[in-house]
Amino acid sequence: MMPPGARLGQWVLVGGALLAAATQGAMVTLSNIVLPKDQNGVPLITGEADVMLHEGAYYFYFNNWGTCPGVNCCDAAAGCATCCFDKPPHPYLPGCGDLTNGSDPYGLYHTVQAYKTTDFVSWDNLGDALPLSNRKPGTEFRPHVVFNPKTNLFVMWFEDRGPGLSGYTIATSVTPGGPFQAQYYDVVLPGKGRTGDYDIFVDDDGSAYHVRTGFDVVKLNANFTGPDSHMSSFTTPKASEGPVMFKRNGKYYVMSGTGCCACIGGSTIYVQEADSLAGPWNFKGDVGSNPTPFDPHSPNNFVTKAQASAVFEVKSSTDAVSYVWLGNQWNSGLALTPPGPRNHDLLYWSVLKFDANESVSQFNYSTTTVFDLGSH
DSSP, rough: OTTOOOOOTTTEEEEEEEEEEOTTTEEEEEEEESSSSSTTTOOOOOOSSSEEEETTTHHHHHHEESSSOOOOOSSTTTOTOOOOOOSSSOOTTOOSSSSOOOSTOOOSOOEEEEEESSSSSEEEEEEEEEEEGGSSSSEEEEEEEEEEEEEETEEEEEEOOOOTOOOOEEEEESSTOOOOOEEEEEEEESSSSOSSEEEEEEETSOOOOETTTTTTEEETTTSSEEEEEEEOHHHHHHHHEEEEEEEEEEEEEEEEEEEEETTTTTTEEEEEEEETTOOOOOOOOOSSBSOOOOOTOOSSSSSOOOEEEEEEEEETTSOOEEEEEEETTTTTGSSSSSSSOGGGGGGEEEEBOOOOSBBBOOOOOSEEEEEOOOOO
């Protein structure tokens, strides 16, 4: 038996899974059933995720929801996607029923965990990027980080549901791993969308854009710390959330999903396309649902059993660009005995495929995803 970290040709054994060693032009394999491990052999702390490529390294930011198990709401009256946390159909474990380190995702203890990787095999735990002491009290959701070359600062946006707060909060740091310090509170954006799930996208010209549940696309100011102008709006067939934005061959894409309150089973994957961030946006379908009849009490309606957090680019040894969809398999720890903690729920990685019309193709379940990682 090979010991952990042993290499066999272009392969390396990590966490019981045989993963590709990412040398130049190597094929990287990421597991959807086993988490990567950091330099100390500890599985990644996971949660709502963001990915930033900076100076040849990928930085991952995860919202740490603590060590209590998740909540299975499928037996609640409204089904899996509901927020059943006030009256869960299954009792909380002792010590997990309050908001200080509980199973309720609306807890007051969230911090942001940062990691750095250059090869998707070795992961450096950079520690707590947003300590509780560096922001006002409240529930922090959906951290997103971008680098601003004008100010030379790393800018973290997050949704802040604290007392008296109704907008977004923005923190900054001089290093990608933090610590970030909250600087701007109650940042409100134009449009009819609500302060909720969102993504930040930096275009080829260096301009940054914010897309949020509702849905509104807003250009940010030069410092990435507030709005500049409202660009466009769009709707989805059913109420949805969790938008992620990317650009491919000059076309803009936003992928979102039906409501999933940190739910077991995941959500749809709706696709919108536009030739300009000013719109119009065209709905191209749902590429994330299974063909079986929808059952609100079933965790098996959606291919990935995950909710989207990010889409990021990887470049191959031939400079071909792939787009990797990253989602959260909420409550996957409930399948373990005893139940695993929320902050080690599984991730779902999938390289997006596109049809002849450049639309995103239907997802198909896989236990792994594979891509060519060249120098970057």
